Amino acid sequence: MLRFSFLTLFPELLAPFAGEAIVGKARERGLIDVALVNMRDFADNKHLKVDDAPYGGGAGMVIRVDVAERALRSLPPADEVILFTPAGQRLTQEVAEELAGKAHLVFLCGRYEGFDARVEGLVTRELSIGDFVMMGGEAAAACVLEAVARLVPGVLGDPESHQADSFSSGLLDYPEYTRPAEWQGQAVPEVLKGGNHAAVAAWRRAQALERTWRRRPDLLPHAGLTPQDTLTLQGLGATPEDLTAWGAPPAPAKRSRKRRQEADSTS
Numbered sequence: 001m002l003r004f005s006f007l008t009l010f011p012e013l014l015a016p017f018a019g020e021a022i023v024g025k026a027r028e029r030g031l032i033d034v035a036l037v038n039m040r041d042f043a044d045n046k047h048l049k050v051d052d053a054p055y056g057g058g059a060g061m062v063i064r065v066d067v068a069e070r071a072l073r074s075l076p077p078a079d080e081v082i083l084f085t086p087a088g089q090r091l092t093q094e095v096a097e098e099l100a101g102k103a104h105l106v107f108l109c110g111r112y113e114g115f116d117a118r119v120e121g122l123v124t125r126e127l128s129i130g131d132f133v134m135m136g137g138e139a140a141a142a143c144v145l146e147a148v149a150r151l152v153p154g155v156l157g158d159p160e161s162h163q164a165d166s167f168s169s170g171l172l173d174y175p176e177y178t179r180p181a182e183w184q185g186q187a188v189p190e191v192l193k194g195g196n197h198a199a200v201a202a203w204r205r206a207q208a209l210e211r212t213w214r215r216r217p218d219l220l221p222h223a224g225l226t227p228q229d230t231l232t233l234q235g236l237g238a239t240p241e242d243l244t245a246w247g248a249p250p251a252p253a254k255r256s257r258k259r260r261q262e263a264d265s266t267s
C-alpha cells in the first residue's frame with residue numbers, strides 16, 4: 001500500500017481528490033491510503049496562527065518552520081517529504097514513476113508567501129508543476145496524487161493501460177476514437193475498424209511518432225526509436241541530422257522486388 005499524507009491549511013480543497021473516482025475506489029480497496037493533516041492543529045497559540053511577517057519586511061506572510069516541523073513529526077516515517085514550490089524540480093512522468101515505488105509520501109503544501117526557508121532542511125525533494133505561481137500547493141499536490149496513484153499496481157483496471165500513455169512509452173499518445181464512426185463529416189480512420197491488430201498497432205505507433213515529431217520533438221532522443229520508426233520519421237521529412245540527434249537506428253534495408261517475390265512465394 002502507498003500512503004499519501006498531505007500537510008495543508010486547507011484540507012477541504014484536497015478532500016474531493018482524495019475521496020472520489022479512481023483514487024476513492026483505490027482507497028476502499030486498500031491499495032492506497034490518504035491522510036489530510038491540517039497544519040493549523042500544530043499551532044502553539046490560542047489564535048491558531050501558523051504564519052508570521054517576513055524578516056526584512058515585504059508583502060505577505062510566511063508559514064512558520066516550527067509549525068511544519070511539529071506537523072511532520074506527528075506522522076509515521078516517510079520515504080519522501082516533498083515541498084511544493086515554484087522553485088522546485090519540475091514534475092515529470094519519470095518523477096511520478098519513481099514516487100509510485102515508495103511506501104509513504106508526505107506533501108507539504110504552502111500558502112501565502114510559502115514556508116520559512118528553513119523548512120528545506122526537513123524535506124527530501126522540492127517539486128514544481130510548472131513555471132507559474134499558484135495561490136497554494138494543494139493543486140500541485142493533487143496533480144502528484146493523480147499522477148502517482150494511477151501507477152500503483154492494481155489501481156487501474158487494465159495494468160497495461162498506462163504503458164501507452166503519453167511520456168510512459170517515450171512518445172506522446174496516439175489519437176483515440178469511439179462511436180459514432182462518422183461525425184460532422186469526420187470519419188474514424190478505416191484501419192481502426194478492420195480488426196487487423198498488427199495494422200492497428202503499426203498505425204498507432206506511426207501516429208504517436210508523428211504527433212511527437214510535430215509537437216514535442218525534444219522527447220524523441222529518449223523515445224527508444226526502432227528501425228521502423230526511422231523509416232516513418234524519414235517519411236515525415238526528418239533530416240539525417242535530426243535522426244542522428246535523436247539516436248535513431250538505421251532504417252530497415254529495402255528489399256528488392258525479386259527478394260519480395262521470393263519471400264511471398266515461400267510464405
Ligand SMILES: C[S@@+](CC[C@H](N)C(=O)[O-])C[C@H]1O[C@@H](n2cnc3c(N)ncnc32)[C@H](O)[C@@H]1O
Pocket residue numbers: 083084085086087108109110111112113114115127128129130131132133134135136137138140
Ligand atoms: C503564492 S505561492 C508562493 C510563491 C513564492 N513566493 C515564489 O514566488 O516562489 C504559495 C504556495 O503555492 C505553491 N505553489 C505555487 N505555485 C506552484 C508551482 N508552480 N508548483 C508547485 N507549488 C506551487 C507553493 O506551495 C507555494 O508555497
